[in-house]
Amino acid sequence: MSDSSFNSLADIIAHRYGEGVVGNGHSGSDMPIDDPLAQIILRRTHRRYTDQPVSDDLLDVLFAAAFSASAKSDLQQASVVVVKDENKRQAIQELIPSMPWIGNAAVFMIWIGDSRRIRRICEHRGKPFANDHLDAFLNAAVDAALAMQTFTLAAETKGLGVCPVSVVRNHIDAIRDILELPLYTFPVAGLCLGWPSQEGFISMRLPPKVTVHTDRYDDWDLAEEVAGYDKRRDERFSIPSASRRLNDVYGEAEFYGWSEDKARQVSTAERENLGRFVRAQGIRTD
C-alpha cells in the first residue's frame, strides 16, 4: 500500500497492524491522514542514509526536544555521548562489523543511563544517596530510553531516520573505555541518525489483544493471537530463507514466522555480563 492510498488513520493503522485488527478496523476512521498521529504510526527504522550531513543547529534542536521527555521524579537521569571523533567511531564500527550503518550514518551517538549526576549532587549538597538498589538502575535506564525515543520521534518529524543499536551492549567494556564512562553510568543503546536513502518499510506489530489489557493481565489466547499475527505478517513480508536463523540447530521450519524467528533468536544467550558490568560501574542490582 502506498502512502497515497490512505484516506484516514484507520487505513494507516491497518497498514501497521493488518486489516480489522485494531477496533475491528473502525478506530481512526474519522481522523484525517494529516493528523500528527499518522507520522508516529507510520514510523520506521532506517539503516541506509545519504551522505548529507545533519547540521549542528538541527542536532541542538533535536537534543532540546529529546531532553524535554518526562523523567522519573524530575531527576533527569539520561545523558548522551555524540561520537564525533572518527577514530572512536571507527573503533565502535570495528566491534560491530555486521552493522555498517554505525559508520555510514551522518551522526552516531550512545544514550547513557546516568545515575552519577544525582549521586554527585547529593555529595555537593551533603546528603546521603539512600536509594542505592536496583530501582536506581531501572530509573536511569528508563529515562535514557524515553529521551532516546523522544529524540527519535523529533528526528522523524524533520524527515531524518534513526536506527537504535543495542548491540553496543555486546561490547560493553570496550564501549565504556572508548567513551570514558565513569562510575554510575552505563550505555543503554547507540543511535544512528541520517537522511534516509530509501523509503524503508513498516514492520507489522502484535495486535492490541496481546499488548493492551483491561483491569488485569490476561494472555489466555496468546498462542492463537500470535499464530494469527505470524500469518498476517508473513502474508505482508515473508522472512527470506537467507535470514532464517539457526537451521543447523533447529532444522528448516515448515513455517518460519515472527514467533519462530524470535524464539530462535532468544534461544542463544548473549550479554550475560550485563549484571557484572553494571555492578562494576558501582550500581547495585539487589
Ligand SMILES: Cc1cc2nc3c(=O)[nH]c(=O)nc-3n(C[C@H](O)[C@H](O)[C@H](O)COP(=O)(O)O)c2cc1C
Ligand atoms: C532498544 C533498541 C535496540 C535496537 N538495537 C538494534 C540493533 O542493535 N541493530 C539494529 O539494526 N536495529 C536495532 N533496533 C531496531 C529494531 O530492530 C527495530 O526497531 C524493530 O525491528 C522494529 O522495526 P521498526 O522500528 O522499523 O518498526 C533496536 C531498537 C530498539 C528500540
